[in-house]
Amino acid sequence: MTSLAGLAQIVDEAARTATAIPQLTDTLPTLTVEDAYAIQALSVARRRARGERRAGYKMGLTSRAKMQQVGVSEVVWGRLTDAMRLAEGGDLFRSRYVHPRVEPEVAYILAKPLEGEVSAAEALAAVEAIAPALEIIDSRYQNFKFALPDVVADNSSSSGFYVGSWAPRTTDVSNLGIVMEVNGRPVQIGSTAAILGDPIRSLVAAARLVGRAGERLEPGDIVLAGGATAAHPLTPGLHVRTAFQGLGAVSFHVVD
Numbered sequence: 001m002t003s004l005a006g007l008a009q010i011v012d013e014a015a016r017t018a019t020a021i022p023q024l025t026d027t028l029p030t031l032t033v034e035d036a037y038a039i040q041a042l043s044v045a046r047r048r049a050r051g052e053r054r055a056g057y058k059m060g061l062t063s064r065a066k067m068q069q070v071g072v073s074e075v076v077w078g079r080l081t082d083a084m085r086l087a088e089g090g091d092l093f094r095s096r097y098v099h100p101r102v103e104p105e106v107a108y109i110l111a112k113p114l115e116g117e118v119s120a121a122e123a124l125a126a127v128e129a130i131a132p133a134l135e136i137i138d139s140r141y142q143n144f145k146f147a148l149p150d151v152v153a154d155n156s157s158s159s160g161f162y163v164g165s166w167a168p169r170t171t172d173v174s175n176l177g178i179v180m181e182v183n184g185r186p187v188q189i190g191s192t193a194a195i196l197g198d199p200i201r202s203l204v205a206a207a208r209l210v211g212r213a214g215e216r217l218e219p220g221d222i223v224l225a226g227g228a229t230a231a232h233p234l235t236p237g238l239h240v241r242t243a244f245q246g247l248g249a250v251s252f253h254v255v256d
C-alpha cells in the first residue's frame with residue numbers, strides 16, 4: 001500500500017499544480033478518517049517546508065446547506081497557511097485552482113490559546129476579534145466528488161480566504177443576515193445562525209477536534225467557522241461581494 005507520506009505528496013502536488021486527481025478511496029477503500037488526518041498533517045508539513053507559515057484552522061461542513069451540497073454529514077477541519085490568505089478587494093486567479101468555489105464565513109482571531117473541551121464562554125474569552133470572511137474552497141478531486149477520508153486528506157478543501165474588517169469580540173454574530181452577490185445579483189442568502197446554530201460553537205468544536213490531533217489553537221491563529229450557505233462556483237469575470245448584517249462586506253474579482 002502507498003505510504004501516508006506518499007498519499008500526502010499526491011494531494012499536495014494536486015493542490016500545488018491545480019490538477020484534478022481521482023479520489024484516494026477509489027483505490028484505497030479502507031482508508032480511515034484517522035489516516036486521512038495524518039495525510040493532511042503530512043501534506044501541510046510539505047507546504048511549511050516550502051516556506052508557508054501557520055495561519056490557523058478552518059472548520060468545514062458546519063451547516064446543513066454545506067453537508068447537503070457535498071453529501072458528507074460530518075464536521076471536518078483543516079489547516080490554514082499564510083499563503084492562503086488573499087487581499088480583500090483584490091483579484092483571484094482562476095488558473096491557480098482546479099474548480100474553486102466561494103462561501104461566506106465568520107473569522108475569529110485568537111488572543112489566547114484554546115484547547116480541548118471548552119465552553120462557548122471560554123472560547124469567546126480567548127477571542128481577540130471577529131470579522132466577516134469568505135473562504136475559497138477547491139477540492140482537488142475530479143468533479144468535486146469525495147468521501148469523508150478523501151476530503152479530510154485534501155486539507156478539507158482549504159485553498160484561500162479573505163478577511164474583512166475586524167470587529168470587537170463582544171459583537172453578537174449569532175444570527176446575522178448574509179447576502180452574497182455575484183456581479184450585482186444575489187446568489188446566496190442566509191444567516192450566520194446556519195453555522196452550527198451559532199458560529200461560536202464552531203470555535204468550541206475547533207478546540208476539541210484540533211486538540212484530539214495533539215495540537216492547540218494559538219494566539220494569533222485565525223479560525224474560519226465554516227460556510228453559512230452553499231458554496232458558489234467561480235469563473236473569470238465574476239465580481240463577488242458578500243454583505244454581513246452590521247459587520248461589513250468582503251469582495252474580490254475573479255480573473256484568468
Ligand code: 0L1
Nearest residue numbers: 060061070137139156157
Ligand atoms: O469549508 C468547507 O465547508 C468545505 C469542507 C470540504 C467540503 C467541500 O469542499 O465543500
Ligand code: MG
Nearest residue numbers: 060135226227
Ligand atoms: Mg468553508
